[in-house]
Amino acid sequence: MNRISEAAPAVRLAAVQEKAREAISQHATLPKIEIGIATCGIAAGALETRSAFEQALSEFNIKAYIHPVGCIGHCYAEPLVKIHHPDSGFPPIFYHEVHPGKARMLVKQFLGGGDPCFEHIYGAAQTNDLIPSVSEFARFNREVRVVMENCGRINPEDLFEYIAAGGYKGLVSAMEMPPEEVIRKINESGLRGRGGAGFPAGIKWRMARDAPGTGKIVICNADEGDPGAYMDRTILESNPHQVLEGMAICAHAIGAQKGYIYVRAEYPLAVRIITRAISQAKESGLLGNTILGSALTFDIEVFQGSGAFVCGEETALIQSMEGYRGMPRCRPPYPVEKGFDDRPTVINNVKTLASAPAILMKGPEWYRSVGTEGSPGTAIFSVVGDVVHSGLVEIPMGITLRELIFDICGGIPKKKKFKAVQIGGPSGGCLPERFLDTPIDFDSLKQAGAMMGSGGMVVMDEDACIVDVARFFIDFTQNESCGKCTFCRIGTRHMLDILKRITEGKGKEEDLMLLQRLGEDIRDGSLCGLGKTAPNPVLTSLRYFKEEYDAHILEGRCPGLWCRHLIAYYIDLDKCARGCDVCVGCCPTDAVFTTSTRKKGIDQERCVKCGECMTACPPDYNAVKKVSPAHLAPVIPRPAGSPGEH
Amino acid sequence: MAGPDMDMVEIVINGKNISVKAGRPLLETCLSNGIYIPNLCHVEGMTSPPASCRLCFIEVEGIPAPVPSCVTTVEPGMVVSTDTAAVRKLQRTALKLLLSVHDIDCRNCPVNRKCPLQQIARFLKIGLKSAPFETRLKKDLLDDRHPFFNYYPNRCVLCGRCVYLCHRKNGYPKISFAGRGFGAFIRIDLPLPDDAVSCHECRECATSCPVAALRLK
Amino acid sequence: MVYGLTPEEKEKLERFKTKLSTFEKNRKNLIPILQSAQQEIAYLPGQALELAAGHLDIPISEVYGVATFYNQFRFIPPGKYPIKICLGTACHIKSSDIILENFERKLGIKEGQTTEDRQFSVERVACVGCCALAPVALVGDALYGKMSPSKVEGIFTRIQVEKEMSLRVHSENESNQ
Incomplete structure (x- = not known):
């Protein structure tokens, strides 16, 4: 007994690994159905899919193990299911958009009859001779997964699965070296903060370690x-333990005993999963007192943030944890000196902390071998908008925007033309086509006027309106401004008013200069990062897409045919089919009327420009047209006494 | 407050050598040396100034952009300018932004001629107009629920002096910021009958309000 | 509009009062306390703010100031069918504002409001996380992807039909008894 209690952490971990192996081997022989059940999967119907599988299995009396996993990041394909049926001779196979009907069919035909339903296959999970493997698709083989390696592969609610995948080995390596050494390794790896600004994590940890004071916090x-x-x-929903492990490594490095995960209350599933992960880790001696039998003591609590964008800023985050309004304060003092509860505090983003275990396990040289010299490692983007394979993509730093958007994410759907990509969300910028060959790293993006930011990436095709996108982001930041400092509180509101005016066709020529100057002053004069970066979407789009602003102001024309005040729908009478009433039925405001020839017309005064008639008009006729400026629409008078006339 | 922090050091302000206390905020240092810097939210002796009005910008040699002087402390050998073009540009925009949410009706205002907004506008050589920014006043004109005070949201510039001074004098604030962003405002608690500190006696919030947004009834 | 507490909400407020005693008297617990109140009552009536202030021994204005700062807290009761429109970036570029407008027009209320009969409320929410299904709306827990104005009509028809069916079942049960 005595010997075990004195055993090194590695020996302790080996004991947990043994248990994990045992637990997992229990269902190793059964066919396995893997379903991604994170928020995005659930939204797409993964829970219904799971019950359909369960029902079908019992209906056809087939034994299989349903393995709930997190999210693999392929949102376009959700609900995504992987089925491994060893006896069939087929490799594990991915199926996309598996709704209940497909689930039942797969159970019956594949698990029951050995037919993998070729026409529904997305791809095999391994290279083989029978079925094309997903590893041949760029969306799979061009990604490099460091942070999300196990996302979508393991059950996030089962510690043993993480352990079996090599989990907590990074913590053990860290514990086998003195804290200074851990910090040195993180420093050497060149890991930069993934929250957006890219501050070197090693330096932050060093400062917190050196700061005087006790009860340090992660x-x-x-x-x-x-x-x-x-x-x-x-990440929290798909592999919570990797984050906990990263926090424990940080705690060991800086000498902290207490940690918090500040997670939005709007993420109830993440809150539930991470809370459960903490208690599992405690039960197995991976958190709490004397971690893995060592002197390291570290406990983690979950704090639910109440939804304020500004609380991502570290001083505001601390204010809110202390029970105050989340208003940023001036730095210095920095949180590493005086943070939560006035104690030295390291605040790192989820991805930063989740990178630490791999760095400790595989070494800083390995980490530096991924990515670029100035920005080692990987970047995770959520690529959304007008792109074929939307979702989460983890790529090595340094590949170009073109590779990411066109090669990996499949480019623009419906053969439309690329117009712009917005990177970094409300703090980022909007880049045109000529920047597509910009490498993705902290410094190149900044130079181009965008920024890594939170990793939001919106791809826009020719139908998007740049002015409206700028308005959308300013609307967001002005709504999320804390209201403390003058520039952000009042300045962003004026920017929004001006942009609104422009999208409504009421812009004035001098508005562009005003936007530019005000934007620069907000950038230079605001107190915190939120205010300083808030004008970015406007400033970059003014720089790269001035002609779009000009079209709105000078011609009353929206080039993307998007801004509703500047467009009109009309019906091309040469194409409209007599007697077809589809557009009349779908109009929510009764703006579509029947003319004396039984063809249709649109009452511009009633039209709210929702575009429903255009969607509804059968492609054979394709009679509903959209134009900008609005006055170009031909006028078709509503016959007197027709229904709906006022 | 003796100690090494309070040693006298030499710095340069606007080209002149001045001997000042190290560690003291530059705003206070300049003001007490007869160098005016526009400011609204600062109160003498604050330990962590909010730096929220964004008027007291200065430039310090070696720092690329203007910084607020209320949170920049004196260090030996500093070279400070309070009147550069970059400083004035930010100050003018900040003041115009404040004026765009302020009901500019000076003739009917109790602090006419004593109002810091008027003084700052004169100092910065701009008129009392928000142009090119359009005026954006709040719908609520008056909060008169309190027995002793009236609050005029469209005069308020959210400097926060009332909140700070109430807190400092009474140990806890009976007045605080509420709402968020552009809609933020000041909210006063109605006094409780058994309140230890009587608002009627104190009046700190109303007397400290520079723009007559809080007035005694 | 001022909403009085329904008898049911009064009961919930009592339950919150009991829960309140489990929180340590520490300012750091203010946000967790407000979250617990909202979880219990579905919104924060003035009485809940007063209870929180009393428990932590801080002025009500402070509690009010904190509560009004965060998006999570609401001060009017949600409808029986709370409608949430995702206004994430992906939904925005798929015209989620048109969907929001359709709900508003149909119900005669604006975003952030509740209908007088407390049946429906409409609000915007941050990214729901199924960008591939944009634009997205939630009615209670049910998610509707690839929304369009005609689907808005469909959702109301569905709610109406479900209501009538449950009424019918209810009255059949009554007549059987």
């Missing part, structure tokens, strides 16, 4: 606020 910042980014949530 905070994992999962207050993901960008309206188009969700990788932090996905």
Whole structure:
């Protein structure tokens, strides 16, 4: 007994690994159905899919193990299912968009009859002679997974699966070296903060270690606020232990005993999964007092953020944890000197902390071999918008935007032309086509006027309106401004008013100069990072897409045919089919009327420009047209006494 | 407050050598040496100034952009300018932004001629107009629920002096910021009958309000 | 509009009062306390703010100031069918504002409001995380992807039909008894 209690952490971990192997081997022989059940999967119907599998299995009396996993990041294909049926002779196979009907069919035909339903296959999970493997697809083989390696592969609610995948080995390596050595390794790896600004993590840890004071604290910042980014949530939901392990490594390095995960209350599933992970880790001696039998003591609590974008800023985050309004304060003092509870505090993003275990396990040289000299490692983007394979993509730093958007994510759907890519969310910028060969790393993006930011990436085709996208982001930041400092509180509101005016066709020529000057002053004069970066989407689009602003102001024309005040729908009478009433039925405001020839017309005064008639008009006729400026639409008078006339 | 922090050091402000206390905020240092810097939210002796009004910018040699002087402390050998073009540009924009949410009705205002907004505008050589920014006033004109005070949201510039001074004098704030962003405002608690500190006696918030947004009834 | 507490909400407020005693009297617990109140009552009536202030022994204005700062807290009761429109970036570029407008027009309320009969409320929410299904709306827990104005009509028809069916079942049960 005595010998065990004195055993090194590695021996202790080996004991847990043994248990994990045992637990997992229990269902090793059964056919396995893997379903991605993170928020995105659930939204796409993964829970219904799971019950359909369960029902079908019992209906056909087939034994199989349903393995719930996190999210693999392929949002376009959800609900995504992987089935491994060893006896069939086929390798594990991915099926996409598996809704209940398909689930039942797969059980019956594949698990029951050995037919993998070729027409529904997305790809095999391994290279083989029978079925094309997903590893031949760029969306799979061009990714390099460091942070998300196990996302979508393991059950996030089962510690043993993480252990079996090599989990907590990084912590053990860290514990076998003195804290100074851990910090040196992180420093050597060149790991930069993944929250957006890219501050070197090693230096932050060093400063916290050196700061005088006791009761140091590690905070994992999962207050993901960008309206188009969700990788932090996905990581917490898909592999929570990697984050806990990273926090424990940091705790050992800086000498902290207490940690917090600051996660948005809007992420209930992430809160539940991470809370459960903490208690599992405690039960197995991986958190709490005397971790793995050593002198290291580290405990983690979950704090639910109440939804304020500004709380992603570290001083505001601390304010909110202390029970105050989340208003940033001036730095210095920095949180590493005086943070939560006035104690030295390291605040790192989820991805930063989740990178630490691999660095400790595989060494800083390995980490530096991925990515670029100035930005080692990988970047995770949530690529959304007009792109074929949307979702979360983890790529090595340094590949170009073109490779990411066109090669990996499949380019623009419906053969439309690329117009712009918005990177970094509300703090980022909008880049045109000529920047597509810019390498993705902290410094190149900044130079181009965008920034890594939260990792939100919106791809826009020719139908998008750049002015409206700028308005969308300013609307977001002005709404999320804490209201403390003059520039951000009042300045962003004026920017929004001006942009609104422009999208409504009421812009004035001098508005562009005003936007530019005000934007620069907000950037230079605001107190915190939120305010300083808020004008970025406007400033970059003014720089690269001035002609779009001009079209709105000078011609009353929206080049993307998007801004509703500047467009009109009309019906091309040469194409409209007599007697077809589809557009009349679908119009929510009764703006579509029947003319004396039984063809249709649109009452411009009633039209709210929702585009429903255009969607509904059968492609054979394709009679509904959209134009900008609005006055170009031919006028078709509504016959007197027709229904709906006022 | 003796100690090494309070040693006298030489710095240069606007080209002149001045001997000042090290560690003291530059805003206070300049003001007490007769060098005016526009400011609204600062109160003498604050330990962690909010730096929220964004008026007291200065330039310090070696720092690329203007910084607020209320949170920049004196260090030996500093070279400071309070009147560069970059400083003035930010100050003018900040003041115009404040004026765009301020009900500019000076003739009917109790602090006419004593108002810091008027003084700062004169100092920065701009008129009392928000142009090119359009005026954006709040819908609520008056909060008169309190027995002793009236609050005028469209006069308020959210400097926060009332909140800070109430807190400092009474140990806890009976007045605080509420709402968020552009809609932020000041909210006063109605006094409780058994309140230890009587708002009627104190009046700190109303007397400290520079723009007559809080007035005694 | 001022909403009085329904008898049911009064009961919930009592339950919150009991829960309150489990929180240590520490300012750091203010946000968790407000979250617990909202979880219990579905919104934060003035009484809940007063209870929180009393428990932590801090002025009500402070509690009010904190509560009004965060998006999570709401001060009017949600409808029986809370409608949430995702306004994430992906949904925005797929015209989620048109969907929001359709709900607003249909119900005659604006975003952030509740209908007088407390049946429906409409609000915007941050990215729901299924960008591939944009634009997205949630009615209660049910998610509707690839929304369009005509689907808005469909959702109301569905709610109406479900209501009538449950009424019918209810009255059949009554007549059977």
